[in-house]
Amino acid sequence: MSGRFSTPPQRDSWFAPLSIDMLIKVLKTSFFHPFIAWIVPLCFRAQNMHYDAAPMIVSIVWAAFISSCWIVGAINSRLAFGLPREVDLSEEVIVVTGGASGLGLLIAEVYGMRGATVAVLDVNEMENGEARGVTYYKCDVTDKQRVAEVAAEIERDLGTPTVLINNAAIVVGKRLLDMSVDEIEKSLTTNLLSHFYTLKAFLPALARSEVGGTVVTVSSVIGTTGAAQLSDYSAAKAGVTAMHKSLAAELRQTHPQIRTVLVTPGQISTPLFYGVQTPNAFLAPVVEPVDVAKEIIKAIDNGHNATIGSPLYARWIEFYNVLPMGVQAVARRLAGVDTAMQTFVGRKGTRLSEKNGSVIQPF
Structure with missing residues (x-):
């Protein structure tokens, strides 16, 4: 792959935006929504149709079934995630690592404009220079000493x-045999160990906060499936997911006022994976950062514990590992997950050789 340079494929066809996620979204707000489901028997009744008529019976049974599913879903969510915490944005101090661009910058800007106090930690300067309500701190999250210093600075400057x-x-994007030990260590430190550094630095403050707190962990479906040329990244994301689940279990016992949000997206349309081929635009569409940001912001605003997977397959990816190995092999070939990185370019179309094979960019 050395020296290879290519740009992402263009999606020019009229049906390109169509995906299974869009279809499910339409169905959930129409055919699978309790309100719409009950409109049908009401319309039949308005036409003086008797209750024992077949269309009336079918529509009532369907509406009752859909309503039951929504009720069971609400009960399941409450049992799984508990009661929400109260969130007042004027009292919130939000820390975003890798927030100088991409998904992190989008979340930081939204909260800054809405009146929250936001601190961005990044090795790179913010793409927009500055944003309202957002304070930038130059920080390499792999430097645990600097992370601890910034944590103290934020609490002094902005509050708890x-x-x-x-x-x-970061993404290196090389085969294991082509990576140096330094690249492996840099990848694992940035993608995994940095989570421990920031949690050790900021979690005590969240525990002291009178309004409670929220920890958001951005992982990836690659941590479950693995992929060629992503051995380091996959290992780190698998570790991040396991770490988050263990942390959530600990906090439920010791600090129930702290909420946890795990985010496991598929391929996001950010420079982190620029040039990567989309395996299947219908079943596995590229996710726009704004859609992931909306889900994260919604979970934080509502004070919920949550798990966020996008697109649809990301919410069911755990079932992949219970499939027979032969079926898994066929699924991998059909999805193209192990060939997608062959067109990997990286941030802003920079050749890998010009960056020593490493591209640093917020997910």
Whole structure:
């Protein structure tokens, strides 16, 4: 792959935006929505149709079934995630790692404009120079000493942090045999160990906060499936997911006022994976950062514990590992997950050789 340079394929066809996620979204707000489901028997009744008529019976049974599913879903969510915490944005101090560009910058800007106090940690300067309500701190999250110093600076300058969004990541994009030990260590430190550094630095403040707190961990479906040329990244993201689940279990016992949000997206349309081929635009569409940001912001605003997977397959990816190995092999070939990185370019179309094979960019 050395010296290879290519640009992402263009999606020119009229049906390119169509995906299974869009279809499910339309169905959930229409055919699978309780309100719409009950409109049908009401319309039949308005036409003086008797209750024992077949269309009336079918429509009532369907509406009752859909309503039951929504009720069971609400009960399941309450049992799984508990009661929400109260969130007042004027009292929130939100820390975003890798927030100088991409998904992190989008979240930081939204909260800054809405009146929250936001601190961005990144090795790079912010793409927009500055944003309202956002304070930039130059920080390499792999430097645990600097992370601890910045944590103290933020508490002194802005107040006690209440939300930590661990978002920073890098992608090397090489086969294991082609990576140097330094590249492997840099990748694992940035994508995995940095989460421990930031949690050790900021979690005590969240525990002290009178309004509670929220920890957001941005992982990836690659941590479950693995992929060729992503051995380091996959290992780190698998570790991040396991770490988050263990942390959530600990906090439920010791600090129930702290909420946890795990984000496991598929391919996001950010420079982190620029040039990567989309395996299947219908079943596995590229996710826009704004869509992931909306889900994260919604979870934080509502004070919920949550798990966020996008697109649809990301919410069911755990079932992949229970499939027979032969079926898994066929699925991998059909999806193209192990050939997608062959067109990897990286941030802003920079050749890998010009960056020593490493591209640093917030997920």
